[in-house]
Amino acid sequence: MMRRCLVALAALNFAVPALAATPGVDAPPLPQPPRAVVMPPLHEHTLPNGLTLVVAPRSTAPVVTLGVLVRAGPELDPPGRAGTAAMTAGLLSKGAKRGGRAVSATELARQAEALGTSLDAGSGWRSSTVAMTVTTPKLDAAAALLADVVRQPTLAAAELERARAQSLDGLRVTLGDPAQVSVLVARRQYWGDTAYGRLVAPATLKRLTRSDIAAFHAAWYRPERTVLVLAGDIDLARGRALAERLFGNWRVAGQVPVVPAAAKPEPLPEALLLIDMPGSGQSGVMVTAPFVETRSSERRIGQVASTVLGGGYSARLNQEVRIKRGLSYGAFSEVEVHPQAGMLHASTQTNHPTAVQVLDLLRGEIRRLADAPPPADELAARQATLVGSFARRLETTGGLASLVVAQLVAARPLDELARTVDEVMAVTPEQVQSFAKTHWKPDALRGVIAGDLKAAGDTLVPLNGSARRITIDALDLEQPTLAKPAK
Template identity: 45%
Template sequence: MIRPRVGLAALMLLLAGAARAQPYDSPPRPAEPRPLVIAAPTEKTLPNGLRVVVAERRGAPLVTARLVLLSGSETDPPQRAGLASLTAGLLTRGTRAHSATALANAAEALGGSVESGAGWNRSGVGITVTTPLLSRALALVSEVALQPTFAPAEIERLRAQTLDEMKVSYAEPGTLAGLAAQRAVFGSGAYGHPVAGTPGSLPRLARADIVKLHAATYRPDNAVLVLAGDIDMAGALKLATQHFGGWKRPATALAKPPPPTGAAWPEGVVVIDMPGAGQAAVALAMPAIARDAPDEPAGRVANGVLGSGYSSRLNQEIRIKRGLSYDAASALDARRQAGALRIEVQTKNPSAAEVLGLISTELDSLAQAPVPADELAARKATLIGDFSRNVETTAGLSGEVVARVVGGVPLAELPKRIDRLSAVGAGDVQAFAAKVFEPSRRRAVIAGVASEFEAGLKALGLTVRVMKQEALELERP
């Protein structure tokens, strides 16, 4: 068969027409957004007080199971920072029936891994498995949470590992500045110390402290079993009763949580002098909101505009325009009883004062003027996209449910999340910024070579207090 040839002139005309129809430098228009359809989680309570929460996610035979205790690092006694974290970390390191190695092998046989840990207002155990193996997985979760042995050898091993990690991380300006900024905001309150403890507190933790904390907080009326994935409430209740129904509820009442905050540090800048540090870490923090605050969505959007993501204002001003840092970011840390907004930037020692000044300028700007419509729409779209992607997996969906359970937010808020973020206007963001970013609430810490930026800080009219690195004790008021 003879194919007709297209002449060069005709071919050029065709290409020119195509170029006019679709310029090469114009990407195709995005498709219309598809609404996220997600059902509100359902909840039932067993006779012993254990709450069972189910978030269905059909389509794949997977379930993420998390047993969450509603107590965490805020329960650490004075001079015992890190107790809740150490206790939770030891759960997977030996039970009455299995050694740490045997537990890992049992989880691996199920195609998963059992993970345990603690944070603010939470401790717990979790695993993701296929639906047919869920009963065996919950048996393992129950054993790990309720029957740990806290063997002395395992305590010393985990303590030594944690202290070794601290030795490395505490040599980093970013670690010290971030932890000190948290202390500056929350003071001597329950939220003020490091979750993992300190080099001074960990050696003080005895096995008796661990056993006492476990007995006091690992109880069914302080726990929530969250199951996310291919399961309904009827199946969840059956499994929960089978594996946790025998968990006895203590006769004594659950202790009330301690106050989250104490006296904040005075205004001004605290400088942690680290001779020889290759960079300086600038951390600025201020009291913010609890997780269940009505203006929490506005706070998320305000943080998105300020310092969440590559296109945020802090990253634009500090990294892109001036090249002063590889990353400039902020985070809204909204906990159950209180919260903080934190900003952290690493930069050259000589530019630390300049960076702090730029941060202050951006905070003032958000409080003084509304965010332009296009910028606001872009930041909200990013937040909504992140949320939508997160709930597509059982682990992500479980995490969103746990965050609401721990924060005291009604579970019915989950399917309304996108609508709540979409409803945030420029006035809401400005009102949040005016309330939270007020200059007298800000506490700044810079860790680095003090001699290279102390004069610059004083030139900004700031009160500067310098302390040696070895003098920093994060458990002292």
């Protein structure tokens, strides 16, 4: 055995010189000039029944991504029924009427697999979607499948129970994860008891009935609120023929429901919340700050500012928290944008005794962006991150379709996508500083620490009197104040 190992090591050592790079021969190629990012033309057409068709032709490969967007998401969940939109979207792929008969979830999956794909369904703010990507010869069959699951889902009671059990399991895991708990609590802390602040709790999941799901589908899944997106090897003429054949006769009785006014933040009075999770491995730390609404002229500047702050490994938050101090595996920021307001959130995980230090670092970096404009080279690197991400999404039909859907959900003009790169690159350091100074004032920042507060020790002493504590056992996601009523 030892002899075989020595022989193997000798062979390996002998092979190493042969693998070495030869200068001038095996050197990596020099960087090439930047290539233009080209957005394909986008064609819109509205059917007589109100359904919108968007076609994004791209003939580089015989592949098409089909997506159906229904403009309805969790913001339309009925009072006391948080999770209705998500459950409805999830059940679309779990059974539908096809050819006059009910088809089970298993059979739907087999039919999708026979087309070389799968059905992807989900729900987000102002959107419920179902999508597939197929080769061009399978396009008609895939579109017919999508039309049936959107228009005629069975919403079977047995599938609802299965989905409910899965969601409850997932929520139990979430409520045991300090990082996820900090996300949930920070959302309610910032948005309050509004549509964007209401949270799915075990009690609300248990309360959902098939009637709730069927009523949501009947009310909001209508042609007037639906967009069919086709991206890839298809032109407008074929897209129109497909849409008219499969969706043209779609009619829903009754008037379109009144859409509630878009919510504005109604923050909880406490700027800092501590969630005690005894025995948790680490602490989740999150800071939120205001962001602009979807139609704001500052939206692109804010996007760049957020990316400077926490949009990558070398961005400021990760530099300060992970690279310089080793306090976390990563710290990042993101934004979400809504019709009346938005939210920036910066988050990370760390050891319990360093949670307060990390909280101060997150808040400090947000504020530091307001103190001085970022250096030109730093800004250029972050702009390159945004442009590169945008360009990579354009490389696939699925990425192209997702960009179109996101633009539709934001109610922004589709032709704006073609200006994305120019708008990102036009942002100046001074605009970034001005944005941070205007929107990220110290008294607008809110923080959450979720973890084992006892393990944090004396590090929490400076927060005494300025933070509200809630034990995980007393946390109630349905209550406007997040805490169970006192008995």
